[in-house]
Amino acid sequence: MKAVKLADWFLRLARRLLYLWVRTSVFPAKMQELPLDPMKPVCYVLQDRHFSNLLVLFEESRRAGLPRAEASLDSGGQRQPRSFFFLNRDRRLAVSERDAPRHSALLANLIGTTIADPQFDVQLLPVVILWGRSPGKQDSIIKALFSETWRPPGAWRQLLAIVLHGRQVLVRYNPPISLRDLVQGGLDEEQARRKLSRVLRVHFRRQREMAIGPDLSHRNTQVDAVLAGERVRAAITREAATHALSPEEARARAASFAREIASDYSHGAIRALELFLSWLWKRLYDGIETHNFAALTRIAPGQEIIYVPCHRSHIDYLLLSYLIRRNGLTPPHIAAGANLNLPIVGSLLRRCGAFFLRRSFKGEPLYAAVFDEYLHLMLARGFPLEYFIEGGRSRSGRMLMPKAGILGMSVHSFIREHSRPLLFVPVYVGYEKLLEGHSYVRELAGKAKQRESLWGLLKSMRTIKREFGKVHVSLGEPLALANFLDAQHAGWRDQAGDCPSPWSRAASRHAAAELARRINAAAVLNPVNLIALTLLATPRRSADELALQRMIAHYQALFSEASYAPTSIACKLDANEVVAYAERLAVVERFADPLGDLIRVSDKQAPLLAYFRNNVLHLFALPAVIACLLSHNRRLDGARVAQAVSGIYALLRAELFLRWSPAELPAASEAVIRVLIGRGLLLRSEVSGSLAAPEPISQEFAELHLLGESIRPMLERHFLTLALLEQQGSGRLTRQALEESCHRLGQRLTLLYVVNSPEFAEKVSFSAFIAALIEAEFLCEDEGGFMHFDHRLMTPLADAELLLSAEASQTIRRMAGAGVTEAGAESLSVAS
Template identity: 45%
Template sequence: MSTAELPARSRAPWWFNLAGQLLEPWLRLRRDPAEPATLLKAGLPVCYVVERDGFSDALILERACREAGLPSPMQPLQGTRRRRSMFALVRRDGWLFGRNRHRAPTETLSQLVRTLEADPERDIQIVPVSIYVGRAPNRESGWFSVLFSENWVMVGRFRRLLALLLNGRDTVVHFSTPVSLRSVMTEAGDIQQPERFARKIARVLRTHFRRIRAAVIGPDLSHRRTVVDSVLNAEPVRDAIAATAARENISPAKAWRKAHDMAMEVAADYSHPVVRSVSFLLSNFWNKLYDGIAMHHFDKVRAAAPGHEVVYVPCHRSHADYLLLSYQLHQAGVVVPHIAAGVNLNLPVIGPVLRRGGAFFLRRSFKGNALYSVVFNEYLAQLIDRGVPIEYFIEGGRSRTGRLLAPRAGMLVMTVRAFLRAPRRPVLFQPVYIGYEKLMEGKSYVGELSGKTKEKESLIGLLRGLKVLRQRYGHVALNFGEPIELNPLLDAASPDWRAASADPDAKPEWLNGVVDNLAEQIQVNINRAADVNPINLLALALLATPKHAMAESDLLAQLELMKALLEELPYSDRMTLTPMDPAGIIAYGEQMGWISRVRHPLGDVLTTDGEQAVLLSYFRNNVLHLQATAAWVACCFLNNRRMTRASVLRLGRIIYPFIRGELFLPWDTEGFGQQVQATIDFFVRRGLLEASGEGRVLERGPGQDDAAYQLRVIARSLIQAFERYYITIAALVKNGPHVLTPAELENACTLTAQRLALLDELSAPEFFDKALFRGFIQKLRESRIIWTDGNGKLDYDAALEVMVRDARVILAREVRHSILKITPGGDSDKEAGEKEAAPAVTEPPVAAPVPDDASAEDLHRRHVDAEHHAHEHETVRPVDTEAQRDQEPRA
């Protein structure tokens, strides 16, 4: 609508214009949308409706309409007796400090309805306008600006004046799509009582304003006591209180007080002023701590979130995780989620601030406390029912190794059951990958993995830890992964899942399967959104060398190769990769203090010392999954010059379920095979492998060749996983069936790995992480390769012997013998399970002619036969001699 088409403006009272001129220097308006005139229908009278009555709102609206070329709200409404073209849903009584209010009478809407009834040709368009003063004060804002920003409370005129003076330059005027009053009346049919119809329209408008306000500043949680009252009045909690009173032989009042104390311990006390105050503090804090915080794919989150209950499920690597995510969401104009935090963080001073920032606290275990379990479940259900966004870490704690931990499904189960109880708003799980270049907790993680006791959180410990703030920690990336909707998972598990909502205590048999699938998919999608920073790439390269050192020319070539691999075969469309070139990556690593340069006449050497190397393993593990396929292919050529493509694929399919379970890889077995094929083709294009026999036979160069060296560096990033697998199998086979329990096997593996790390100077504390051994043992049990007998002891299938045999393809003989020598159990150091096993594939001693029409399997059999012949007659050098030569220092 052009300005010429607008009706003539009437002149506002002189005192109104004077007030507008006085306020104008303090106001800076942002319209949403920027051109609201495009929303209006030409030729129809316009009546604006605002949420709350206020002189300042009228001034702001009049100015916004003037700047946008809209009809003035101060002119008479055409065709009616109204002197103004605006009204408010809620009026306020009192003057300076008055805060008594009542809802505006519906006379205005009733008058409009009667006007249209009297003239069937007339129509009026109602335009809802939301006005927010100081929603998000910027970094330069002062403390008072933060405290007087917009919230759910209808404040008095004096407080509103202060808000305008302090935050008026950050005022948002949101114009909603106009509503034709005539159309609403037509849909309603015959209107017998205009007043009743007007009340109905007023309710619809109030609901509309609440939704807009919730989207802008978050849902109205009122006071913590309000939520706690709702929890205590819920039927499941009342039943649990009665059961507790009867079981513990106490009065119902005392049982109620116990439940009340538990609810108060759990519940957040969300405060918009506190959130804005903390945001103000963190702006300066992050600038001093980090060189930058980047968010990727957030636009996709913003597009998918409306209409959903959003549950943020990030990886957990630092105490800074929840602060970073909440801060970035707030800065992006999105509601800050309520965060599930361990009760150990409910410290003096810190706890109340976290609670007012949206943290709700939970105990580490609910076992043996039925009342607490019911109270916490009901509180979570109340949050979901109210549409409050939530955040929690399904790993249960911070990762000490840099890998994703096996998920703990407790919070997921409670979330799903809360949704089943009241499936009004679909639930959307939003995975988030958080990538660092340096961690504040790095040294403490290494100490804990090395056996030191984890320090309990305390205020004194926090104050002592403030010294880490003197350092710089580089850049941080928050990558938002592919969201996961709950409804499709429920539909796939049980088409009639909605029937489960009839009984809040029901636990359908399909529930555990849905939760397990959901947990795995969350971890997979977190890994798919990985950010590859310069430190990740340096760690992958340098930690793959025996002394954690590389000639600068070799490091440049290795970094270029790894970047090319990720660019040509991207892990997913959500993965991000540093734009730095190899030379820039090295310079950045030196600047961050991760690597150092040793000058030498024959060429500089880049190295990292022992302690730094251990810390770097964390950042290698962050992105290890991205190189898993390439590392597998390269591992096949550590001890073998030549293999068939079919053998690489066959062995890969055997080992893949275990790699997938450890690294949360996204493909099924067939998809992994396709990735292996694509990776082999990449290596062939790059000259790291040579293909012959129509691509069926693959061969690498000799040990000192540049291509073989690059393959070896890639392979060593995954070789420790295979060594851990072999330790587990060797310990089980060496002790024999029906000897070890799963816990005893896990302990034996951990001790073996610790000793091997001491002997071989491995710089990866996660090598002897119990959780990784536990996960592999569990995968063996799920695959029915091992199982427990009636006495809880482990027995195993013949497939375990096959895995021992296949390990000879990957692991050098010296490594296998070292593992078997120090593995506890048994009376002999003879290599378990290998006495009857022939090597799977090696380089044939004689290059026998191969028919043109030979299949890949025929070719593989020829190689195996040649290998048998070589070992029986000892006419060729053992394969491990080649491996030993490959490990010699590179000039």
């Protein structure tokens, strides 16, 4: 008796101490609205075992004039010591999982009594207690981060919830459930317990969903489903046989992979991130401009959406998720590299919807099967996704050669189960300054990539006081996968079981290239792009202010009058405003001169500006090729111009992901030529139709030459590669040797001449071009790795030489010839 009084005293003291801080909102406000029968006993039901929740229930039941939750309960002549139980049992105190109780002892007694005594009934009163408002209504990052979630909180998290949300506790009494009604139908005790538990779980789930949103946590709801997949079970069996593991050990290995991959979506974390990013964007940028988002809100309902952005910065995925949420759509689950699964940061990203994947699945068939099944499960259940088909961030500013890895898995998943339409949404992200800009330049110069770390992330926060201009996010033309597959392989719906297969792999590669073209077609032309295009083409990265404005006006006229694509977005500023804008961002500097101010790019800024030129180089590739062709040859027959443009375009299209097909190229070229003629940069003979450049001493000729200079570094890189192949001959160089030779000769050219393209000698750039030649079937690789080609490759070589100055082509041919012996020796070494 003394122990009971001591316990009562302790509970009263704990309740009073808690309510020095806690303030509650109780629903319903009037207890008369609860249909309680005063003649029947009441038993309260709480979802999770927490002492704080119990104290709140004790106090609120007393204040509401309801039967006291801490009082004893009369159950058919038996006195139960309390009038409450927890639905979810605490298994942590059990010796083993098998020993843990599945149901409350009080619940079992009440069910047994109800079945045994037809006159007995008890009213089960579910009580929902939530600490804090809905995550979406929080206005504090910390409060949102520690708001109510679907995961049962531990002791420390519950303590934080009391501290942070104690002034906003929601207590909701729900309509009572008659235990007598539930056990009708001749159920035995075990069946009745299962039925009641199911009813209560559904009830609590609906109440929590109404308050904090649906449960999207894969860790809670989908890891088991992944392991239950037929393909994963088969992979587990193979893993056990291959590595001499027991089935339980192999399954545990698969489960660890699933937990390593799976996201842990939390509405509170998403809201906390939204609040933090709202603050960050204001500190970091002048503004964020979105384009074509209205179309997405119209097409998204009923569709499975996969966002496919270009990858320029770590800001990309934060920015896109933020904008999608701000536009009233569900933020996507994002595929993130395992290198970002850092302490603390990785956990936060996971709760914001990130799921992690390794860079390579090689040697881990079980991991590949688990990831494939996880991706399929998300697609089948309609979760929006986001991933980067380039694989990594572009260090050069151009769209990288897409990888068909996760995209291929998505295509195969859709072929396997296509009950829900799947829509790829290409996204272009354009910056005016980059947080990682200086690190990109260092990496292009040959320094090792800096590994991501928590310390590196914290150090980078120092840059938030800098000025980074605006960010532009533009949605491209969506790609409906079903229609795309119909065009690629008409009978794909009947071959769902035969996947992956050669045709589906080819379809994935074609889809990747098409999405890259659509991302580029959604490009936004900003002031920094225009400054980079114009000033980097000049010999000393300087220009008279009026001349600079004229060049900017030429680019803007080409953009508007010979538009690259309907989804491309123009710069709204005029030439004078563009220069002033670049000055404000400290991208350029003004040099006063008596004959007129000069605008120049500093040596420090030039490599960074090359990045922003490359962002939009594809928009002006065709005008630049035509300008380069005429400025170096002065006069050409119209047919020869068309032939040369066609030959060069075949090389450029694969590397820059240009949108026009060969059949569309003549019309696109003619539109460009008309603009150049209209602006006095080209002349056309009315008699012969031949094209000519203006007089060499004219300002227009100088401007035509500068327009062509923007594409010259890329043409020189192409010519260097083709010249090496020609000098060595078909079947004499391995792919690796060709890449190494191009890289070394590119570095030598950079040392000998001024090249305003930090990526000019980058091995990745040559690798991408060689891959484009293979994709376009100009090159083929035999089993030994040697590269073969025929006469078709010589036509682009001749056309490329036509676009370069005599000095440039002679220098490259001389260097290619000098590098042949070394390249050939290396290829033999590699082969052996």
